[in-house]
Amino acid sequence: xxxxxxxxxxxxxxxxxxxxxxxxxxxxxxxxxxxxxxxxxxxxxxxxxxxxxxxxxxxxxxxxxxxxxxxxxxxxxxxxxxxxxxxxxxxxxxxxxxxxxxxxxxxxxxxxxxxxxxxxxxxxxxxxxxxxxxxxxxxxxxxxxxxxxxxxxxxxxxxxxxxxxxxxxxxxxxxxxxxxxxxxxxxxxxxxxxxxxxxxxxxxxxxxxxxxxxxxxxxxxxxxxxxxxxxxxxxxxxxxxxxxxxxxxxxxxxxxxxxxxxxxxxxxxxxxxxxxxxxxxxxxxxxxxxxxxxxxxxxxxxxxxxxxxxxxxxxxxxxxxxxxxxxxxxxxxxxxxxxxxxxxxxxxxxxxxxxxxxxxxxxxxxxxxxxxxxxxxxxxxxxxxxxxxxxxxxxxxxxxxxxxxxxxxxxxxxxxxxxxxxxxxxxxxxxxxxxxxxxxxxxxxxxxxxxxxxxxxxxxxxxxxxxxxxxxxxxxxxxxxxxxxxxxxxxxxxxxxxxxxxxxxxxxxxxxxxxxxxxxxxxxxxxxxxxxxxxxxxxxxxxxxxxxxxxxxxxxxxxxxxxxxxxxxxxxxxxxxxxxxxxxxxxxxxxxxxxxxxxxxxxxxxxxxxxxxxxxxxxxxxxxxxxxxxxxxxxxxxxxxxxxxxxxxxxxxxxxxxxxxxxxxxxxxxxxx
Amino acid sequence: xxxxxxxxxxxxxxxxxxxxxxxxxxxxxxxxxxxxxxxxxxxxxxxxxxxxxxxxxxxxxxxxxxxxxxxxxxxxxxxxxxxxxxxxxxxxxxxxxxxxxxxxxxxxxxxxxxxxxxxxxxxxxxxxxxxxxxxxxxxxxxxxxxxxxxxxxxxxxxxxxxxxxxxxxxxxxxxxxxxxxxxxxxxxxxxxxxxxxxxxxxxxxxxxxxxxxxxxxxxxxxxxxxxxxxxxxxxxxxxxxxxxxxxxxxxxxxxxxxxxxxxxxxxxxxxxxxxxxxxxxxxxxxxxxxxxxxxxxxxxxxxxxxxx
Numbered sequence: 001x002x003x004x005x006x007x008x009x010x011x012x013x014x015x016x017x018x019x020x021x022x023x024x025x026x027x028x029x030x031x032x033x034x035x036x037x038x039x040x041x042x043x044x045x046x047x048x049x050x051x052x053x054x055x056x057x058x059x060x061x062x063x064x065x066x067x068x069x070x071x072x073x074x075x076x077x078x079x080x081x082x083x084x085x086x087x088x089x090x091x092x093x094x095x096x097x098x099x100x101x102x103x104x105x106x107x108x109x110x111x112x113x114x115x116x117x118x119x120x121x122x123x124x125x126x127x128x129x130x131x132x133x134x135x136x137x138x139x140x141x142x143x144x145x146x147x148x149x150x151x152x153x154x155x156x157x158x159x160x161x162x163x164x165x166x167x168x169x170x171x172x173x174x175x176x177x178x179x180x181x182x183x184x185x186x187x188x189x190x191x192x193x194x195x196x197x198x199x200x201x202x203x204x205x206x207x208x209x210x211x212x213x214x215x216x217x218x219x220x221x222x223x224x225x226x227x228x229x230x231x232x233x234x235x236x237x238x239x240x241x242x243x244x245x246x247x248x249x250x251x252x253x254x255x256x257x258x259x260x261x262x263x264x265x266x267x268x269x270x271x272x273x274x275x276x277x278x279x280x281x282x283x284x285x286x287x288x289x290x291x292x293x294x295x296x297x298x299x300x301x302x303x304x305x306x307x308x309x310x311x312x313x314x315x316x317x318x319x320x321x322x323x324x325x326x327x328x329x330x331x332x333x334x335x336x337x338x339x340x341x342x343x344x345x346x347x348x349x350x351x352x353x354x355x356x357x358x359x360x361x362x363x364x365x366x367x368x369x370x371x372x373x374x375x376x377x378x379x380x381x382x383x384x385x386x387x388x389x390x391x392x393x394x395x396x397x398x399x400x401x402x403x404x405x406x407x408x409x410x411x412x413x414x415x416x417x418x419x420x421x422x423x424x425x426x427x428x429x430x431x432x433x434x435x436x437x438x439x440x441x442x443x444x445x446x447x448x449x450x451x452x453x454x455x456x457x458x459x460x461x462x463x464x465x466x467x468x469x470x471x472x473x474x475x476x477x478x479x480x481x482x483x484x485x486x487x488x489x490x491x492x493x494x495x496x497x498x499x500x501x502x503x504x505x506x507x508x509x510x511x512x513x514x515x516x517x518x519x520x521x522x523x524x525x526x527x528x529x530x531x532x533x534x535x536x537x538x539x540x541x542x543x544x545x546x547x548x549x550x551x552x553x554x555x556x557x558x559x560x561x562x563x564x565x566x567x568x569x570x571x572x573x574x575x576x577x578x579x580x581x582x583x584x585x586x587x588x589x590x591x592x593x594x595x596x597x598x599x600x601x602x603x604x605x606x607x608x609x610x611x612x613x614x615x616x617x618x619x620x621x622x623x624x625x626x627x628x629x630x631x632x633x634x635x636x637x638x639x640x641x642x643x644x645x646x647x648x649x650x651x652x653x654x655x656x657x658x659x660x661x662x663x664x665x666x667x668x669x670x671x672x673x
Numbered sequence: 674x675x676x677x678x679x680x681x682x683x684x685x686x687x688x689x690x691x692x693x694x695x696x697x698x699x700x701x702x703x704x705x706x707x708x709x710x711x712x713x714x715x716x717x718x719x720x721x722x723x724x725x726x727x728x729x730x731x732x733x734x735x736x737x738x739x740x741x742x743x744x745x746x747x748x749x750x751x752x753x754x755x756x757x758x759x760x761x762x763x764x765x766x767x768x769x770x771x772x773x774x775x776x777x778x779x780x781x782x783x784x785x786x787x788x789x790x791x792x793x794x795x796x797x798x799x800x801x802x803x804x805x806x807x808x809x810x811x812x813x814x815x816x817x818x819x820x821x822x823x824x825x826x827x828x829x830x831x832x833x834x835x836x837x838x839x840x841x842x843x844x845x846x847x848x849x850x851x852x853x854x855x856x857x858x859x860x861x862x863x864x865x866x867x868x869x870x871x872x873x874x875x876x877x878x879x880x881x882x883x884x885x886x887x888x889x890x891x892x893x894x895x896x897x898x899x900x901x902x903x904x905x906x907x908x909x910x911x912x913x914x915x916x917x918x919x920x921x922x923x924x925x926x927x928x929x930x931x932x933x934x935x936x937x938x939x940x941x942x943x944x945x946x947x948x949x950x951x952x953x954x955x956x957x958x959x960x961x962x963x964x965x966x967x968x969x970x971x972x973x974x975x976x977x978x979x980x981x
Contacts, residue, residue, distance in 0.1 A: 032914040051917055054942045059914045109869075117869060117932040172763065173742070173929075177868060177875055180910070187912055189873040189940045306902065377774045398770050401796065457703045457784045457804065460792055516906045516963075517806050518785050519765040529766050530790035646762040646771050 009278045012271055016285030020068065023292035027067060028060040030299035035060070062188040067295050068288040069194070069201045070186070070254045071264075073246040075287020076208060076280055078261025079268075083215050083276070084239045088325060089494065091261045092247040094153040095240075098256035099160035100131020101248070106167050106178050121196045124252035131156055132244045138664060154432060155663050158600055162656020165525045166649055176515055183309025183508050184257040186295050193253040200249040204242050205284060211238065212276035257311050259318025259501070260287050266321065290317070308509040315505035319498045323481070326494030355613045355620070359627035363411065366631050370407045370638040371399055375645045401533075409531040409595055410637045410651065411630040412539035414602060416592035418629025419550050421603025422610070422621055423585035426557045427578045428489040434603030435589030438496035438582075441598035442503025443474025444590065448523050448597075449510040456518065461534070464594045471590035474499055479582055486564075487578040526597030527650025528637045535595045542591050547626055550584050554619040557581050599652040601659040602629050609662065632659070700827045703784040703804040709827045716828070717772050717798070719782030720764050721747075722805065725965025726781070726821050728752055729837050730830040736761040736775045738782075746960055750967045766790075773797050781824060801827060805963065809905045814887035814969070821966050841970055848977045849893040855981050861897040861922045862889055866959070867937050868929035873912050874936030876926075883907030885962045888969050892976060897922040913940045920947055924954040927962075955979055 002010075029037035035055045042048040043056035074092070081090040104127020108116040116123065138152035168175040188194070208215075214235050217228055250257070264287035265279070273279050294313045301307055372383035378395045386392065386399045417435065424433040435441065447470025448463055455462075478495045485491040511520045522529070556577045559567050564574045589603070610624035633651055636658060640649035697710040717736035718724040721743050727734045733755045737743060740760040747754065759775060762768035765786055772780065777798045784802035787794065794800040803820045805813075818838065825834030852858065864885050865878040879886050881899040884907070889896055897919060903909040916924070924946075928934040934956075937943060948954050958975050960968055 032911050033917045051942075051945050054945045055914060055917055058941045059912075113869070113930060113932055117935065169763075169765075172739075172765065180875075187873050189913060189936070189942075302902075374770060376770055378770070394774065397773060402769050402773065402793070452785075452788065456788070457802070458788070460789060463788055516908055516910070522765045522789070527766075530769060530793045532792055534792075646760055646768040648762065648766055648768065650766075 005272075008271070009273060009282075012268070012273060012282050013278070013285070016282055016289070019289045020285055020292070023289045023296070024064050024068065027064045027292045027296045028056070030296055030302070031055070031060055031063075058190055059188065062191050062194045063186045063295075064292060065194050066188055066197060066253055067186045067292045069197050070250045070257065071260055071288035071291030072205065072284035073197075073201045073250045073287075074257065074260040074291070075264035075283040076205060077243040077246045077250075078287075079265035079276075079279055079283040080208065080215070080239045080243050081261070082265055083219050084236050086219065088266065089262065089322065089497075091258070092243050093256075093258055093261070094150050094157075095244065095247065096131040096135045096153045096156040096160065097128035097244065097247045098251050099157040099164070100134075101125070101128035101251040102178075102182055102256065103127055103131075103160045103164045103167075105181065106164050106174075109178060110167055110171050110174050121193065121252045125248040128248040128251050129244055131160060132248075136240075140668075150432070154604075155660060158656050159660035162601075162653045162660075165521070166653045166657065169521060169525065169649065169653065170644065170647065172519070175521060179511065179515060179521070180309070181255050182311075183512060184255040184311035184314075186254055186291075186310060197249050197253050200245055204246050205280070208242055208280050209277070211235070212280060215239070215276040216274075255311070257291070257314055259314045259321070260291055263318045263321045264290055266325070290314075306513055309512050312505040312508040312512075315501045315508075319501040319505065322501065323495055323498035326481075326491050326498060353615070356623045356627065359613070359624060359631070363627055363631050363634075366634050366638075367407050367411060370410070370634050371403045373638055373642060374398070374403065375642055405533045405536040406528045406531050406637060407634055408536040409539055410528050410633040412536070412543045413528075413592040413596045413599075414606075414629040414631070414633030415547065415626035416539070416543045416588040416629075417599060417602040417633070418606035418610070418625040419547055419622055420585040420589040420592070421605075421629075422607035422618075422625045423550055423557065423581045423588075424603070425607055426560055426618060427487075427581045427585070428493055429561070430489060430493060431608070432604065433493070434600070435585065435593070436500065436598060436600055436603075437493060438478050438586065439474035439499035439503060440471040440586060440589045441593055441600070442500040442507070444468070444471035444593040445524060445598060446470055446503050446506050446510070447473075449507060449514070449520060452518055452520070452523070453510060453514055460532075464535070464538075467597070468590050468594035471593050472586065474503060475582075475586040475590070479579070479586075483575075483579075486575040487582065488564075492582075522650070523597055525650045526593070526599035526652035527640065527648075528596055528633075529648065529650065531595060539591065539595055543588065546584055546588050546591075547622065550581075550588070551619050551622045553577070553580055553584065554617070554622055558618040597650075597652065599633070599655060601652075601655040601663075602632060605659050605663055606632060698826055698829060700801060700823050702801040702823065703807075704802060707799070707801060707827075709779065709799055709801075711778065712829045713777075713779035713799070713827065715775065715777045715779070717761060717767075717775060717777040717780045719761070719767050719780065719786065721961055721968075722783065722803075722817070722820065722963070722965040723781035723824065724754065725750075725967040726824045727828075728754060729821065729966045729970075730825055730828060730833045732828065732830070734758055735777060736772060738762055738767040739764045742961075747967065747971065750971060769793055769797065779827065781827075806905055810882075811904075812882050812887060813884045813907050817884055817965060817969070837966065841966065844970065845888075845891045845973060848973050849891070851977055851981055852893055857980055858893045860894055862894045862925055863896065863898045863919050863922050864889065864925045864927070864957070865916075866927045866929055866962075867933040869932035869936045874933050874940065875910060876913055876916060876937060877908050877910040878915060879962070880904060880907045880909060883962070884964070884969060885972055888972055889976075892973060913937055913942055916946055917942065922948060922953070924948040925957050926954065927957050927959045929959055 028040045033055055035052055039048060039052050040056045040060060043053040077092040081092055082088055101124045105124050108123055135152045135156045138156060139148040168178060218235055265283045267286050268279055268282045273282055294317060295310055298307045298310055298313045372380045378398045382392060382395045383399050386395050421434040424435060425431055444467040447466040451458055451463060451466045478492060478499050481495050482492045514520060556572060559570060559572045560577060567574050606629040607621060607625045610621055610628050614620040614624035636651040636654040640651050640654045643649060697708050700707050700709055716727050716734045718727055718734045719738045721739060724734060724737050724743055728750060736759045738761050740758060743754060761771045780794050780798050780800040782802055784804050787802045791800060807816060822834055825831050863878060865876045868875050878898050880903045881896045882904050886896040900909055943949055957979060960972055
């Protein structure tokens, strides 16, 4: 007697196999040459000329097969991550594998091309695995909790991305093909990729099926599982290793492709399938089908316009799913909720009442240093003399017209990013929050790229205006969708990630479309290049007005640290406070992004560093964050200006590389506390 | 606003002191009509196109962005880039301090790289920004010539420009005759740049409205690749599979790196392509083909040397 569940399982698997075959058939009919589905069929059956057969069997077939393997691998990784971390939005991307793989590929292509030619796939996979190992160590190895793993993954990802961006910026010729790779693509020349991936993927899938019963237990909380005889740590470790292998192979063969790991297991669970013995194969089938369809969609646009990159298409498919999840799931249990787990309650470094004064003096000193430091004809001595009124026209023009506005923009934008980060971390109750998580950077970048594509000769002020409008628009979408949930932190976060992913997808498409005519990288990695006094005055006027507002509402924002029931009991209007804090944060971040472009580390890093130097009140945190953020960005811009003279590195890339050791230190310190 | 006022003053001024040569000229760049006064001789070229333009007019730029790359790919340019040119940094973020220190009186660049820096550059010296991809149906060779002429007007070297273009046409005619003598008249060709991508060899096929395609046509060939989708940039970046639709054609390829060529030739499809089977393919030295008149000249020289 077959139970209803077993019938449903069998039905899903049967449907899955049919869908996969159909997706396969659709996928192979698209390509760079005129061979369509009839050509492919004839190539298999017989009766096609040699060229058509070669295209069908040498290009289309391996491409479709790698798509199926990669889709299956990503989906199963996602399912495992979600089970083991007990979180519906866990995905393999947080482990930093893509960042490590991309860095290995970029470094190899630029510095050791013969090595890449010989062994591109193993090297890329190795890069991904090393990044994941770094994440593991950073998260505290044995003592890693889900939150620390996510944090560590974020740091490693940001840092490696910063290093990669630096490499790409210094090698403009090679950058193009590498940027194209980073969009993801199933394109294969021959069977090497399939031969490489097949044993890993099939092996890991088999291993996962063998451990299926164990994973069923892992979904229960740790104590119950252990009581039932499971060795939880070993299982989690094993699951992570499987996920790493699957993700590593996938990234090496098709590049970074996201959202399949999120969407496919969710679809399977929607059908009611829970047990891993069915969940795993069902996810594999669903993932494979989705990826093949996404690739077909991307290629079907070929007659009209250039194919969008695969990663962009999967993000377009997956981001709405994420947004839907945000609205449906509401409070996500588990990993992303611990407030302030990086806060160090142990001894402060400095008597915090003196901190603002010390920081302010440091800021002035650093600003002076940045104005005077430089290579070329006007060195530090000549530059310093400008401030004493020396009659040196060249030095005066360099210091007053070129360097001083940069330093001022860096200082005020740094302060803006930092305070925005502090506000968002408080209202979203998440130590990882910064303005990029609510879509400000993403929206700004999309707006700038759209303008660049439609009106390349537009004035500078128009670009800044577009960035401001884009940033505000994206945040507006997030907050208006989140208003229905009273701006609950977890909902806002998920919405923000979804909107950011959609923006990222559009960004990728626009970058690909303009890759030969424009240099989009300059806009994607934030920096202070060529900022004039207009930008400086704009930021000084607006940010100096907004930071006191943040300070004023600080007293209420502090109370948001409690859960909403307690906060309301004290008398706080929780939704209104969240909205107010959000508005100030968004305004600050959007203004800063409009002048510098996205600078990702600052809003995340400065508040945590400030916490160590400031008192318990949120108000003192605002002041310290602002000052530290300003110091950080001024220093980063200064380094970027001199380190590869006469070229320059954008401040965003420098921040990512230089900020990492600091955040690592914070992480290890809080781990010991 | 102030531009048209300036132009009006320039017109008025030129009309009032109407004797012979006025020292202000009008040039149209991508942002509109500009007035350049005097004869600028300290020129900063912010990309390879404009370095080509300045050298072809018989002048030497005082500052070049992407200097090392230019020296590498245009080492055999006639006239070559001298040693006095200073490196002003990368093409996307040229160093404003270095440019200021050179005391230039004209800055030339592509408007698509000036989106952030134009006001700051204008504050240093009059800046002309040209659009290398003005619209979807442009003949990119004509765009190159028009930009060259505009730069010549700005530098008051129009005679030299005419002389250069005449020499170029003579060179093309001579080359066409030489190639016809070797039996290449009317032959169908297609040109592509080959480089190794991470997972597959990339083949970037030039479209028939691109600069090298037009040069090939002037040399008596028929260009065999025309794709409406890629007329804007004149290039279709694809894989070896796209080559299978090219029939009855001689294939010319420029290797960006050796790995790319090896990757392309290892694809099983490669051996089955028409032009491979009939051995109608030639390797041409790599040049950055999104460039100016000197590059067109050098490209024609390379072809004659190769195919004769």
